[in-house]
Amino acid sequence: xxxxxxxxxxxxTTYALIALxxxxxxxxxxxxxxxxxxxxxxxxxxxxxxNVVFGLPFWFGLVMSFVIVGLxxxxxxxxxxxxxxLRVKREEVTMLLAMGTAVFLESLALxxxxxxxxxxxxxxxxxxxLFGARLPTGRIVVIVVxxxxxxxxxxxxxxxxxxxxxxxxxxxxxxxxxxxxNLKWLSAMGFGLGTGLxxxxxxxxxxxxxxxxxxxxAISIKAFLMIMIGGAGVLSGAILGGFVLGFLESVGYALLxxxxxxxxxxxxxxxxxxxxxxxxxxxxxx
Amino acid sequence: xxxTISMPNVNLSQGEQRSSSLKPVGLGxxxxxxxxVAIPLVFGANGYLLNVFTTMAAVSFISFGVWLTFAIGRIxxxxxxxxxxxxxVTAILVSxxxxxxxxxLPLSGAVAALLGGLIGxxxxxxxxxYFAMITLCITEACRLTALSFPALTNGAxxxxxxxxxxELSLFGLTIIPAFEKGARLxxxxxxxxxxxxxxxxxxxxDTSRVGAVFRSLRQNExxxxxxxxxxxxxxxxxxxxxxxxxxxGGAFFATLQQNVYxxxxxxxxxxxxxxxxxxxGLEFVVGPLVGAVVMMSSFELLHxxxxxxxxxxxxxxxxxxxxxxxxxxxxxKRRSGKSExxxxx
Numbered sequence: 001x002x003x004x005x006x007x008x009x010x011x012x013t014t015y016a017l018i019a020l021x022x023x024x025x026x027x028x029x030x031x032x033x034x035x036x037x038x039x040x041x042x043x044x045x046x047x048x049x050x051n052v053v054f055g056l057p058f059w060f061g062l063v064m065s066f067v068i069v070g071l072x073x074x075x076x077x078x079x080x081x082x083x084x085x086l087r088v089k090r091e092e093v094t095m096l097l098a099m100g101t102a103v104f105l106e107s108l109a110l111x112x113x114x115x116x117x118x119x120x121x122x123x124x125x126x127x128x129x130l131f132g133a134r135l136p137t138g139r140i141v142v143i144v145v146x147x148x149x150x151x152x153x154x155x156x157x158x159x160x161x162x163x164x165x166x167x168x169x170x171x172x173x174x175x176x177x178x179x180x181x182n183l184k185w186l187s188a189m190g191f192g193l194g195t196g197l198x199x200x201x202x203x204x205x206x207x208x209x210x211x212x213x214x215x216x217x218a219i220s221i222k223a224f225l226m227i228m229i230g231g232a233g234v235l236s237g238a239i240l241g242g243f244v245l246g247f248l249e250s251v252g253y254a255l256l257x258x259x260x261x262x263x264x265x266x267x268x269x270x271x272x273x274x275x276x277x278x279x280x281x282x283x284x285x286x
Numbered sequence: 287x288x289x290t291i292s293m294p295n296v297n298l299s300q301g302e303q304r305s306s307s308l309k310p311v312g313l314g315x316x317x318x319x320x321x322x323v324a325i326p327l328v329f330g331a332n333g334y335l336l337n338v339f340t341t342m343a344a345v346s347f348i349s350f351g352v353w354l355t356f357a358i359g360r361i362x363x364x365x366x367x368x369x370x371x372x373x374x375v376t377a378i379l380v381s382x383x384x385x386x387x388x389x390x391l392p393l394s395g396a397v398a399a400l401l402g403g404l405i406g407x408x409x410x411x412x413x414x415x416y417f418a419m420i421t422l423c424i425t426e427a428c429r430l431t432a433l434s435f436p437a438l439t440n441g442a443x444x445x446x447x448x449x450x451x452x453e454l455s456l457f458g459l460t461i462i463p464a465f466e467k468g469a470r471l472x473x474x475x476x477x478x479x480x481x482x483x484x485x486x487x488x489x490x491x492d493t494s495r496v497g498a499v500f501r502s503l504r505q506n507e508x509x510x511x512x513x514x515x516x517x518x519x520x521x522x523x524x525x526x527x528x529x530x531x532x533x534x535g536g537a538f539f540a541t542l543q544q545n546v547y548x549x550x551x552x553x554x555x556x557x558x559x560x561x562x563x564x565x566x567g568l569e570f571v572v573g574p575l576v577g578a579v580v581m582m583s584s585f586e587l588l589h590x591x592x593x594x595x596x597x598x599x600x601x602x603x604x605x606x607x608x609x610x611x612x613x614x615x616x617x618x619k620r621r622s623g624k625s626e627x628x629x630x631x
Contacts, residue, residue: 032415080604088611092361095418096564099557100604107596217553221426224419232415259433266427273420274408 002133004254005247010139012246013146014205018219019226019238020153021197025073027170027233028190031081031094035102036198037220042109043069043199044211048118058123062203069199070192076101077191082184102216109213119210142204149200150239157235166190170233225269231282240280310489318482326471336470342582343477344538347484349562349574351531354488356568357497358524359504360410364421365532365559366551367428368398372533373540373550374432377445380541387451388462391537398533399526406525410518425556432548444547451476451541473542480538481575484531489571491527500524565606567613576614581606 018040025033033039043065050061084097124137157163165186168176177183202211202219222245227233230241248268252261273279329335348369355362372394379385379393409420432439439445451472454462465472491497499520502510511517540546558581559574565581566573584602588595610617 026415032419080608084608084611091414092356092568093564093607093611095361095415096560097604097607100561100600100607103554103557104597104600104604107600111593111597221423221553224422228416228419257434259430263427263430263434266423266430269423270405270409270420273412273416277412277416 002131004250006130006133006135007254008243008247008250010135010143010208010246011250012243013143013150014201014242015222015226015246016150016239016242017146017197017201017204018223019230019242020150020235021194021201022223023194023227023230023233023235023238024157024166024197025191025194026227027235028166028187029077029081029085029094030091031085031098032224032232033194033198034095034098034220035076035105035216036195036223037216037218038102038105038109039069039072039195039198039216040202040205040219041211041213041216042072042105043202044206044215045109045113045118045202046199047203047206048120048211051120052118058120058207061120062200065199065203066196069202070196072199073195074188074192076195077188081191082187102220106213106216113213115213117210117212118206120206123207138207142208146201146204149197153197154235162186162189225265227279228269228273229279231279234279234281237279237281244280311486314482314486314489318478322475322478326474330471333470336474338582338586340470340474340477340542342578343474343481344535344542345559345582346562346575346578347477347481347538348532348535349559349578350484350488351528351535352559353563353568353571353574354491354500354524354528354531356563357492357500357504358521359413359507360521360525361414361418361560362421362525362528363418363553363556363560364402364405364424365528366553366555367421367425368402368529368532369536369539369555370425370428370432370546370548370551371401372398372536373546374439374445374536375533376537376540377448377546378438380448381445386454387449387537387541388454391534391541394537395530395532395534398536399530402529402532403522403526406522406529407518410521410525422553422556425551425553429548429552439548442548444545444550446545448541448544448546450544477538477542480534485571485575492571496520496523561603565603565610565613567615570613570615573613573615580614 018036022033022036025031025036046065046068047058047061050056050064051058080097080101081094085094088094122136122138124141126137127134128137128140157166165176165181168179168181169183169186169190173183176186205211226241226245227238228241229244230237230239245265248265249261252264256264276282325339326336329339348365351368352362352365375394375397376387376390379390380387405424409417409424412420433441435441450465450467451462453460453464462472491500499510499515502513502515503517503521503524507517536551539550543550562577562581563574564577566575566577570576581599581603585595585599588598591598606614
């Protein structure tokens with residue numbers, strides 16, 4: 001059981017990172033980023049290329065995964081979402097745009113990266129005994145890094161001027177603009193931050209699981225489950241949702257055959273949403 | 287091809303000439319006759335093209351369902367899931383119990399509609415993005431269900447070698463002869479008939495009082511319920527109709543391909559059904575048809591690009607959304623509206 005709990009912790013921290021990224025984008029732009037899983041996948045490949053193909057250190061690749069996928073997100077915001085959001089009022093259009101981007105990125109990745117499953121050499125060797133359960137050191141490193149990143153992100157959003165501006169923008173765009181905040185710059189930056197987190201979690205998880213071009217959709221679906229559990233647009237909810245899903249998944253995989261686990265998780269989430277349509281932490285919205 | 291040209295007329299007849307309801311029906315029948323006669327005459331020898339037309343018709347049939355859920359203001363990504371349900375119902379009944387395809391086709395739709403009603407009742411309380419996400423999860427859940435119960439669905443191997451539809455006879459009178467092996471025309475006619483009947487029903491629904499109620503749900507559910515409309519009932523009905531389209535369409539595809547796998551309909555298909563509705567235009571009943579015709583024929587035209595096909599196609603899709611966020615038909619309508627106004631001014 002300790003083993004299962006520790007696995008849940010490993011999966012949960014990285015999932016929380018994914019959910020935070022999608023939540024930041026959602027709260028400031030009111031866009032559900034359906035391409036989040038694909039950006040995660042690209043992040044994984046960035047680390048693979050820097051680490052394995054170019055032979056640079058893993059950590060450099062990790063930083064680059066944040067930078068490259070973040071810049072990709074900024075470009076998406078500037079050239080795709082902004083022009084469309086200026087002209088249409090229906091939220092469906094931006095959602096569809098995100099889906100189109102997801103298909104585009106995935107098919108492009110298939111051409112550039114190929115179909116093969118890619119992994120990186122282990123970032124740390126050895127196994128640690130923890131409360132009677134065994135955990136590879138690599139996974140512990142991943143947990144620690146992910147936890148540090150989450151803490152840094154929460155500090156950034158909670159205590160810096162830019163973070164405050166981001167939170168203000170999520171609450172009320174007009175009022176934020178009246179306070180002299182440059183919304184154009186800020187929303188591009190927020191989008192880039194969100195996608196950068198997707199790339200970062202992909203880059204981090206490639207150290208444990210290998211990555212392949214088709215991984216995106218599954219990750220996107222998991223991200224949706226997390227924000228539905230936690231409540232869309234709430235950062236604490238995203239972290240909570242990540243841990244809840246990580247826990248459910250680890251327990252499920254320990255007890256049930258693979259495909260049945262997620263089927264049951266889907267049913268649980270559907271039943272849960274009947275009771276609490278806005279998730280655990282979510283605020284009601286239309 | 288004849289279909290695309292005559293689209294604006296159909297729209298006009300829907301909007302401005304709603305009073306004379308006979309005219310669009312007559313026009314529709316004319317187009318239908320032309321479609322059924324001209325396409326086999328011109329492309330009859332080309333099995334590949336005939337197949338493309340068949341697929342287009344069946345896909346637009348399924349997309350009509352998505353369009354209806356858009357009409358009530360919900361973003362439905364569960365369509366592929368319910369199509370998969372329909373496909374499996376037909377596959378299991380035809381292959382295990384030997385039930386005629388002609389019974390299975392409506393039955394698959396009914397089963398999908400029933401399940402849709404059961405799932406939809408609670409899920410339809412969600413709105414906007416939440417509904418989109420949960421329906422996406424439903425599609426994935428359907429795929430996993432097919433994988434998880436191999437005793438019933440044969441798991442990842444799928445159900446293969448489905449028999450072709452047998453003959454349909456009533457009181458000893460043959461209405462539809464048995465489908466021959468390798469013949470593509472029967473499927474072409476079946477898909478065309480399904481699509482036209484589906485479109486006709488959608489048009490009836492859209493122009494009736496129920497259609498107005500559906501539109502009122504999209505604009506403001508609270509206001510609608512204050513007028514005494516049973517919001518929960520109407521939106522479940524709309525969702526069930528949508529699921530019926532999915533189920534029947536799925537059953538058709540299972541029979542057309544003579545097999546069904548858990549991956550026959552997946553999340554991407556749900557996205558595509560939605561894209562067709564969008565590209566055509568959400569305000570028009572024929573929107574899904576136009577969208578499916580335009581997008582699918584451009585996908586086929588890109589065939590020569592081989593591995594770049596999907597990239598170019600999805601790039602085209604993004605471009606479509608960027609340039610025509612309200613759909614092709616709205617652009618055509620605006621154009622024709624302008625040219626009509628010009629001489630008056």
